[in-house]
Amino acid sequence: xxxxxxxxxxxxxxxxxxxxxxxxxxxxxxxxxxxxxxxxxxxxxxxxxxxxxxxxxxxxxxxxxxxxxxxxxxxxxxxxxxxxxx
Amino acid sequence: xxxxxxxxxxxxxxxxxxxxxxxxxxxxxxxxxxxxxxxxxxxxxxxxxxxxxxxxxxxxxxxxxxxxxxxxxxxxxxxxxxxxxxxxxxxxxxxxxxxxxxxxxxxxxxxxxxxxxxxxxxxxxxxxxxxxxxxxxxxxxxxxxxxxxxxxxxxxxxxxxxxxxxxxxxxxxxxxxxxxxxxxxxxxxxxxxxxxxxxxxxxxxxxxxxxxxxxxxxxxxxxxxxxxxxxxxxxxxxxxxxxxxxxxxxxxxxxxxxxxxxxxxxxxxxxxxxxxxxxxxxxxxxxxxxxx
Numbered sequence: 001x002x003x004x005x006x007x008x009x010x011x012x013x014x015x016x017x018x019x020x021x022x023x024x025x026x027x028x029x030x031x032x033x034x035x036x037x038x039x040x041x042x043x044x045x046x047x048x049x050x051x052x053x054x055x056x057x058x059x060x061x062x063x064x065x066x067x068x069x070x071x072x073x074x075x076x077x078x079x080x081x082x083x084x085x086x
Numbered sequence: 087x088x089x090x091x092x093x094x095x096x097x098x099x100x101x102x103x104x105x106x107x108x109x110x111x112x113x114x115x116x117x118x119x120x121x122x123x124x125x126x127x128x129x130x131x132x133x134x135x136x137x138x139x140x141x142x143x144x145x146x147x148x149x150x151x152x153x154x155x156x157x158x159x160x161x162x163x164x165x166x167x168x169x170x171x172x173x174x175x176x177x178x179x180x181x182x183x184x185x186x187x188x189x190x191x192x193x194x195x196x197x198x199x200x201x202x203x204x205x206x207x208x209x210x211x212x213x214x215x216x217x218x219x220x221x222x223x224x225x226x227x228x229x230x231x232x233x234x235x236x237x238x239x240x241x242x243x244x245x246x247x248x249x250x251x252x253x254x255x256x257x258x259x260x261x262x263x264x265x266x267x268x269x270x271x272x273x274x275x276x277x278x279x280x281x282x283x284x285x286x287x288x289x290x291x292x293x294x295x296x297x298x299x300x301x302x303x304x305x306x307x308x309x310x311x312x313x314x315x316x317x318x319x320x321x322x323x324x325x326x327x328x329x330x331x332x333x334x335x336x337x338x339x340x341x342x343x344x345x346x347x348x349x350x351x352x353x354x355x356x357x358x359x360x361x362x363x364x365x366x367x368x369x370x371x372x373x374x375x376x377x378x
Contacts, residue, residue, distance in 0.1 A: 010131045012233075013124070030296045043142065044295035045304050068305060070138040072292075077134050 005037055006075045007053055009062065009083060016062070016083050017053070024076050025052040026069050035071055042071040046080065090358070093351045097344060104340035110174070111333035118265065118326035124229065125262060125323045132316040139309040142301070144280040145291050151302040152248040153310070156277045160253035163197040164221070164243065167213070168259035168317055169206035170325040171225050176332035178260060178268070178325055179208040185270050186213075186258055201252065203239065205318065221246070227318060236315035243314075244307050247276045259317045260324035266331065268324035275313045278306055 007024055009017040024035045027049030035042075046069055051062045067080030148154040167186060169179045186209075194200050204210035204223035214220065222242055227235055246252050255276035260268040294301045 008134065010134050012131050013127045015127075015130050028295055029300075033295075040293060041290050042293040042295070043138070043301055043305075045301065068135075068138065068301075068308075070134075070141070072141065077138060079131060079134055079138070 003037070004055075004074075005035060005039075007078070008076070009051070009064070009078045009080065011080055011082050019055065021053045021055040023054040026076075026078065027051065027064070028069065035076055037074050039071050039074075041073075042069075044069050046078070051078065051083075090351065090354055093347060093354060097347045097351065100340055100343050100347065104337055104344065107333050107340060108337045111330055111337060114326050114330035114333060118323065118330055121229065121319070121323040121326050122262070122265075125319045128316060128319055132312045135309055135312045139278060139305060140280040142292065142305060143278050145289050146302070148277070150298065151306055153244060153276060153278050153306040154302075155247075156279060157253040159196075161197060162199045162201070162252045162254070163194060164201045164203065164246065164252040164255045166203045166205065166239065166243070166255065166257045166314070166317075167209045168257065168321040169204070169209035170321070171207040171227070173208065174332060175325055175329035176335075178328035178332075179206075179212075182258070182260060182270055183209065183212050189258075189272075197254075203242070205235070205239065206321075227322070229322070232318045232322070233315055236318055237311050240307065240311040240314045243276060244310050252276070257313065257317045259321040260328075262320045262323040262327065265327045268328060271317075271320075273313070273317065275310055278309060 004020050004022045005024060007017055007019060007021045008015065022036075025032060026035070027047045028044040029047060030044070032049075033042075033044070046064055046067045048065045049063065051064045053060050063084040064078065064080040065082040065084075067078060070077040070079075143154060146154060148156050165186075167182075169182060173179065190200070199219070201219045201221050202213065203221050204213065205227060207225045210220075210223045210225065214223075222239070224235055224239065243252075243255050247255060254274060257271075257273045257275055259271055259273075261271040263269050292298075
């Protein structure tokens with residue numbers, strides 16, 4: 001289970017991110033939350049804010065405009081209305 | 087036999103038609119490309135949305151949200167029928183209409199009430215005359231406004247469903263398989279139910295944040311909208327593809343007609359020349375006989 005998390009960031013017009021990462025930090029409705037491998041199933045709505053994900057020590061950032069995050073079986077699906085590159 | 091002039095006019099009119107049709111084909115090809123790009127971009131989003139919603143629905147009791155309410159004996163059916171506004175697209179609309187007509191006869195017996203929503207002029211015009219219960223109809227759906235329209239439609243559908251005015255909502259549309267094949271599709275979108283019931287997998291319930299109610303209230307209506315928009319996009323892309331194919335066939339038919347007419351024209355012309363020659367020869371012979 002230590003191969004990380006599969007992160008997908010999807011908007012109605014594009015598949016923005018589709019890769020294997022080590023850690024995801026997203027702007028949840030009830031505050032920022034982090035996801036590491038073997039996280040329990042978790043679903044939350046998102047605020048507009050910064051989505052960070054780390055892969056091999058490199059941190060990437062995106063601005064997501066609301067949406068839903070679905071965390072399940074070491075997968076994080078983020079469906080958002082739009083993203084902006086940071 | 088038709089006169090040369092008649093054939094000539096006919097050829098030039100068919101040529102004109104063929105030019106128009108090949109222009110329409112080119113326009114459809116451009117529109118298809120654009121619609122297809124939008125559809126291909128939207129598919130992963132709507133698939134992901136569906137996946138998530140199904141996973142949530144699997145873990146939920148149907149009492150937790152009105153959109154999950156599954157009737158034991160559904161009485162009221164609502165059909166959302168998606169066609170195009172314009173014709174000249176082969177059997178795109180007609181086969182859909184025919185399919186729905188059979189469906190209405192064979193598959194809706196158990197329902198007491200069937201209501202309709204029409205997206206697209208063709209379906210509305212066809213079924214509008216038959217005195218069916220039409221809740222709403224939309225025409226003039228384009229690439230620019232389909233997301234607003236899908237929102238309006240899905241809001242209507244979900245409100246109606248929540249009030250108990252419908253027990254089942256089914257979308258009927260052409261699914262875009264490829265530029266050459268479109269598939270007529272029925273899709274039940276309400277009540278929201280996960281397809282794989284009765285499976286033995288052990289489900290760990292989600293942690294919902296902020297609350298389960300809040301998530302369901304956000305996720306489920308949006309899901310209905312996503313499904314409607316997806317269907318509209320599938321249908322629009324299919325329409326352009328169907329029109330492109332239809333226009334291509336029509337152009338090649340027109341070219342065949344032109345070929346045949348040209349052949350006829352040449353034959354007639356040659357026949358006339360022969361007749362004229364014979365006249366001249368006969369004439370000269372008659373004259374030379376007279377000299378002797």
